[in-house]
Amino acid sequence: xxxxxxxxxxxxxxxxxxxxxxxxxxxxxxxxxxxxxxxxxxxxxxxxxxxxxxxxxxxxxxxxxxxxxxxxxxxxxxxxxxxxxxxxxxxxxxxxxxxxxxxxxxxxxxxxxxxxxxxxxxxxxxxxxxxxxxxxxxxxxxxxxxxxxxxxxxxxxxxxxxxxxxxxxxxxxxxxxxxxxxxxxxxxxxxxxxxxxxxxxxxxxxxxxxxxxxxxxxxxxxxxxxxxxxxxxxxxxxxxxxxxxxxxxxxxxxxxxxxxxxxxxxxxxxxxxxxxxxxxxxxxxxxxxxxxxxxxxxxxxxxxxxxxxxxxxxxxxxxxxxxxxxxxxxxxxxxxxxxxxxxxxxxxxxxxxxxxxxxxxxxxxxxxxxxxxxxxxxxxxxxxxxxxxxxxxxxxxxxxxxxxxxxxxxxxxxx
Amino acid sequence: xxxxxxxxxxxxxxxxxxxxxxxxxxxxxxxxxxxxxxxxxxxxxxxxxxxxxxxxxxxxxxxxxxxxxxxxxxxxxxxxxxxxxxxxxxxxxxxxxxxxxxxxxxxxxxxxxxxxxxxxxxxxxxxxxxxxxxxxxxxxxxxxxxxxxxxxxxxxxxxxxxxxxxxxxxxxxxxxxxxxxxxxxxxxxxxxxxxxxxxxxxxxxxxxxxxxxxxxxxxxxxxxxxxxxxxxxxxxxxxxxxxxxxxxxxxxxxxxxxxxxxxxxxxxxxxxxxxxxxxxxxxxxxxxxxxxxxxxxxxxxxxxxxxxxxxxxxxxxxxxxxxxxxxxxxxxxxxxxxxxxxxxxxxxxxxxxxxxxxxxxxxxxxxxxxxxxxxxxxxxxxxxxxxxxxxxxxxxxxxxxxxxxxxxxxxxxxx
Numbered sequence: 001x002x003x004x005x006x007x008x009x010x011x012x013x014x015x016x017x018x019x020x021x022x023x024x025x026x027x028x029x030x031x032x033x034x035x036x037x038x039x040x041x042x043x044x045x046x047x048x049x050x051x052x053x054x055x056x057x058x059x060x061x062x063x064x065x066x067x068x069x070x071x072x073x074x075x076x077x078x079x080x081x082x083x084x085x086x087x088x089x090x091x092x093x094x095x096x097x098x099x100x101x102x103x104x105x106x107x108x109x110x111x112x113x114x115x116x117x118x119x120x121x122x123x124x125x126x127x128x129x130x131x132x133x134x135x136x137x138x139x140x141x142x143x144x145x146x147x148x149x150x151x152x153x154x155x156x157x158x159x160x161x162x163x164x165x166x167x168x169x170x171x172x173x174x175x176x177x178x179x180x181x182x183x184x185x186x187x188x189x190x191x192x193x194x195x196x197x198x199x200x201x202x203x204x205x206x207x208x209x210x211x212x213x214x215x216x217x218x219x220x221x222x223x224x225x226x227x228x229x230x231x232x233x234x235x236x237x238x239x240x241x242x243x244x245x246x247x248x249x250x251x252x253x254x255x256x257x258x259x260x261x262x263x264x265x266x267x268x269x270x271x272x273x274x275x276x277x278x279x280x281x282x283x284x285x286x287x288x289x290x291x292x293x294x295x296x297x298x299x300x301x302x303x304x305x306x307x308x309x310x311x312x313x314x315x316x317x318x319x320x321x322x323x324x325x326x327x328x329x330x331x332x333x334x335x336x337x338x339x340x341x342x343x344x345x346x347x348x349x350x351x352x353x354x355x356x357x358x359x360x361x362x363x364x365x366x367x368x369x370x371x372x373x374x375x376x377x378x379x380x381x382x383x384x385x386x387x388x389x390x391x392x393x394x395x396x397x398x399x400x401x402x403x404x405x406x407x408x409x410x411x412x413x414x415x
Numbered sequence: 416x417x418x419x420x421x422x423x424x425x426x427x428x429x430x431x432x433x434x435x436x437x438x439x440x441x442x443x444x445x446x447x448x449x450x451x452x453x454x455x456x457x458x459x460x461x462x463x464x465x466x467x468x469x470x471x472x473x474x475x476x477x478x479x480x481x482x483x484x485x486x487x488x489x490x491x492x493x494x495x496x497x498x499x500x501x502x503x504x505x506x507x508x509x510x511x512x513x514x515x516x517x518x519x520x521x522x523x524x525x526x527x528x529x530x531x532x533x534x535x536x537x538x539x540x541x542x543x544x545x546x547x548x549x550x551x552x553x554x555x556x557x558x559x560x561x562x563x564x565x566x567x568x569x570x571x572x573x574x575x576x577x578x579x580x581x582x583x584x585x586x587x588x589x590x591x592x593x594x595x596x597x598x599x600x601x602x603x604x605x606x607x608x609x610x611x612x613x614x615x616x617x618x619x620x621x622x623x624x625x626x627x628x629x630x631x632x633x634x635x636x637x638x639x640x641x642x643x644x645x646x647x648x649x650x651x652x653x654x655x656x657x658x659x660x661x662x663x664x665x666x667x668x669x670x671x672x673x674x675x676x677x678x679x680x681x682x683x684x685x686x687x688x689x690x691x692x693x694x695x696x697x698x699x700x701x702x703x704x705x706x707x708x709x710x711x712x713x714x715x716x717x718x719x720x721x722x723x724x725x726x727x728x729x730x731x732x733x734x735x736x737x738x739x740x741x742x743x744x745x746x747x748x749x750x751x752x753x754x755x756x757x758x759x760x761x762x763x764x765x766x767x768x769x770x771x772x773x774x775x776x777x778x779x780x781x782x783x784x785x786x787x788x789x790x791x792x793x794x795x796x797x798x799x800x801x802x803x804x805x806x807x808x809x810x811x812x813x814x815x816x817x818x819x820x821x822x823x824x825x826x827x828x829x830x
Contacts, residue, residue: 200650217649221695231799233684233707234632234775235615238675245685249667256661260653269648270660272695278687280636280705282802290695292648360649384646 015402016395018104022049023096032093032389033100036136037167038066038174045088049103049128056111058126064153065146066176068128070107072114074413076121080190082413084110084405085127087143087364091135095391097197101379101398103128105195109406113414120413122190132364137167144367147189153177191339191412192368193375195405197393199361201384209352209400211378212343215296216359216366217267218332220305222291224251224270227321230277230285245275245284247320254311255291262304265358266295291324296332296358333366336373339408343375346407352400377404430817431810433519437464438511447508447804448515451551452582453481453589460503464518464543471526473541479568480561481591485522486540487529489828493538495605497828499525499820500542502558502779506550510806512612516794516813518543520610524821528829535828537605547779552582559782562604568592606754606827607783608790610820612808614776616799624767624815626793627758630711631774631781633747635720637706639666639685642736645692645700660690660699662735669726670706677719680773681710706739711747711773748781751788754823758790761822767815792819 025048026033026041035042046068053060058070068088074080086102106126113124129143137159145151156168156177171177198204203211228244252270259268269292276286291308295301308324315322340356347354357378359365365376379401382392440463441448441456450457461483468475473485483503489495501517521541528539544558552574560566571583571592586592613619618626643659667685674683684707691701706723710716723739730737755771762769772793774780780791794816797807 198650199647201646201655202650202652205655219649231616232614232776232801233686234634234682234709234777235613235617235801236682236775236799237617237680238671238682239679240616240620243671243684245688246667246671249664249671249685252661252664253668256653256658256664264654265652267649267651267653269658269696269698270664271648271690271697271699272693273660273688273690275686275688280687280707281684282686283684284686292695294649360651361647362649384651386647386650 014395015104015108015398018108019096019100019398022100022104026090028093028389030093030389033090033096034092034094035088035090036092037089037131037142038170042089043174046128049088049107053107053126056107057114062176063146064176064178064180065142065171066130066174067143067147069125071123071125072110072119074121074123075119078123079187080122081125081187082120082122082191082193082409083125083127083189084193084409085129086194086196087129087132089131089133089135091133091387093389094387095389097391097393098199098386099132101197101393102195105398105402105405109402109409113406113409117410117414122413124409124413129364136161139167140362141364141367144364148367148371150367153179189368189372191373191375192365193377193405193408194363194365195377195379195401196363197381197386197391198378199381199384199386201381202357203355203378203380204382204384206355207353208355208380209397210347210354210404211357212340212347212354213357213359213365213376213378214335214340216333216335216363216369216376217294217296218298218301219292219294219328219330219362220301220326221328223325223327224289224291225323226251226287226315228285229283231283233281233283236283241283242318242320243283244287244320247315247318247322248273248287248289251311255308258307259293259304262307263295263300266293266300266304267360268293268304294360296334298332330362333369335365335369335376339373339375342411343377343404343408346411347404350403350407352404375408377401429810430519430523430813433523434511434515434813437515437519441505443508443804445508445804448505448511449507449509450503450505451507452504452546452557453585454551457504458589461543464503464522468522468541471522472529477591478561479591479593479595480557480586481545481589482558482562483543484540486538487525487534489536489538490534491536494602495537496540496602497535497537497606497608497824498540498542498604499608499824500544501609501611502544502547504546504548504550506548506802508804509802510804512806512808513614513801514547514611516612516808517610520813520817520820524817524824528821528824532825532829537828539824539828544779551576554582555777556779556782559779563782563786565782568594604783604787606788606790607780608792608820608823609778609780610792610794610816611778612801612806613793613796614799614801615796617772618770618793618795619797619799621770622768623770623795624812625762625769625819626772627755627762627769628772628774628780628791628793629750629755631748631750631778631784631791632709632711633713633716634707634709634743634745634777635716635741636743638740638742639704639706640738641666641702641730643700644698646698648696648698651698656698657733657735658698659702659735662730662733662737663688663702663704666726670723673722674708674719677722678710678715681708681715681719682775683708683719709775711749713747745777748784750780750784750791754788754790757826758792758819758823761826762819765818765822767819790823792816
């Protein structure tokens with residue numbers, strides 16, 4: 001596909017067709033999308049989006065790291081930016097909707113408002129963020145962190161992908177990475193709105209049109225080591241065993257049951273496990289597993305961590321060793337109460353059923369949420385599936401999200 | 416090492432030195448032994464053992480599959496064979512004692528009896544069995560099954576090793592595999608005695624010199640499949656999950672606790688597990704694990720299997736799928752009460768402390784046990800470690816086993 005072919009798309013096209021169009025950049029054999037940061041498909045997607053924006057009359061710019069912006073300047077308070085968008089990158093063989101939906105929905109919503117109501121009072125700006133997933137480089141939210149001053153170009157030298165290419169080199173090869181003098185230093189992001197697929201099954205199960213997010217969970221990830229004693233499965237009586245896999249199984253049951261007891265919105269997951277020597281006739285001498293815990297209240301995560309540590313101590317009484325290493329700790333983000341309340345009212349006014357939600361997944365909104373009033377809106381994900389070619393949301397459901405987004409944008413930029 | 420160098424070993428050498436000598440054939444870098452069936456190191460070990468036997472005045476022969484026999488013919492009832500020995504093959508990077516100890520102890524014991532008491536009444540025969548471990552080909556007890564008529568040369572065509580070489584080809588390349596006309600058809604194995612390291616920690620824990628085995632456990636192996644639903648670890652509430660790894664953990668706890676409750680000598684082991692997709696932030700959609708259960712009473716294994724099946728049924732109430740596939744079912748073997756009683760008395764007479772035991776591991780004795788009165792004797796294994804370069808038993812402990820073996824052989828062949 002060439003730019004010339006692509007940006008001629010009809011402006012009245014339904015969002016589902018825009019999704020298919022963007023999914024063409026990095027399309028995989030089985031209908032998924034691989035659009036890693038600064039890859040050729042990523043670059044083509046951003047350049048084509050830029051052309052679409054230009055054709056729709058947006059003022060367009062890229063920033064230093066490749067975030068793409070398109071704006072309609074405000075007539076009354078142009079330095080106040082109502083920013084909306086999401087990320088353009090995907091995981092390896094991911095879906096068509098994760099990130100892309102938020103970018104395209106913003107592009108459509110802002111343009112429709114502009115066509116209908118003319119220039120806004122405050123500046124409306126769409127952003128196609130360079131990176132969120134952390135799929136190529138071991139760093140997440142590269143795009144939104146850049147905008148919010150939470151990373152610098154020097155960070156890019158240290159980060160390398162699986163082939164040893166630095167983020168710096170990849171960025172320069174994609175045409176970015178050069179400092180750009182700030183033209184307008186008095187500008188301020190007045191609000192950020194992100195529309196995203198839920199990537200979960202709550203909205204579908206509850207048959208709600210949209211989710212309005214009050215909080216984005218804090219997340220802690222651990223590596224857990226269990227050390228027992230490898231022995232013959234036939235000759236070692238149960239009473240003489242130090243079975244690391246049995247201890248790990250007890251741990252999995254423990255964290256599952258304890259999390260359920262502590263709070264219904266606490267989640268605890270052991271998703272990865274490796275056993276040594278991993279043979280049918282040998283008692284496991286060692287086990288390593290992951291642990292991922294998430295909740296919107298950081299003090300509840302503290303409390304849960306202390307419960308987990310009680311288990312670690314108890315393991316020693318079984319003459320086994322256990323180690324818990326926390327290697328990721330992200331604090332919860334509470335979003336703007338005012339904007340969330342506004343979204344409830346707007347959903348009602350639009351006749352949309354909505355669910356007050358906590359986001360269990362990380363989103364760019366959490367980076368903006370620490371800096372400016374932020375809204376995060378969800379539409380349902382079919383079967384809750386995400387990060388997969390099977391990721392799916394029907395066009396009608398996508399359009400309901402766009403309607404709510406337009407309503408928010410109108411309230412913030414026009415009223 | 417050449418044969419000429421090796422068979423000149425002093426006949427009065429302690430057994431520990433014989434063990435080191437034999438471990439020279441197939442020695443690994445870290446002090447273990449790899450002597451797979453029909454490999455060059457296996458062949459050298461058998462040929463050198465043959466030379467040692469010849470020098471000790473044994474009548475020597477190989478059978479069709481490479482079992483090595485050395486005998487002193489009986490003077491009164493030469494067609495009645497008192498057979499003693501164990502296997503010469505090892506697992507990959509196994510220990511020096513597993514199998515080898517029984518072969519060498521038999522060789523020493525029989526020769527010492529011959530030197531001390533002259534020719535026996537019944538024929539005393541030492542056997543270095545070709546194969547027991549099933550390490551190279553997916554078939555165990557090739558040596559003892561051949562002797563007991565439980566396999567045929569035609570089986571050898573179908574069995575292939577990891578490099579695609581058939582057992583037949585490997586056997587022929589090692590110089591065996593040709594039918595040998597039976598010279599003496601009136602011969603009968605009157606008794607089989609196997610001396611082996613325990614490969615467990617019971618004798619060491621109880622500080623006993625020898626173990627006298629009454630039963631060899633029956634063993635069942637299963638592959639267990641758990642099918643849940645792979646979902647996002649952050650966005651899927653605990654109550655909406657179908658976590659296959661949590662179900663597997665519950666299963667591991669269940670079989671461990673139930674086996675302990677049912678009988679203290681029942682063992683149940685999940686040693687191997689694989690999880691899909693095995694990612695920290697994804698709920699496991701599928702788990703496959705092994706299950707190994709062993710007991711000397713087949714009806715108790717039946718009962719335990721029915722308890723396990725109750726768990727499988729219960730899993731369906733959690734809207735999860737579980738499948739249990741039994742792919743190995745070995746019946747328990749009860750050894751000769753007469754010979755076991757004899758061994759108790761002899762141990763007492765020799766001043767050896769002994770433990771009446773059930774063998775949780777499989778041994779050649781179980782194949783002979785179905786055909787003729789059989790004795791299986793154990794000496795302690797340091798820390799219960801086996802199938803490892805760290806496998807170890809002190810020379811003094813090894814010698815106590817040889818003493819008990821001599822006592823049994825004398826009673827059966829000379830009295």
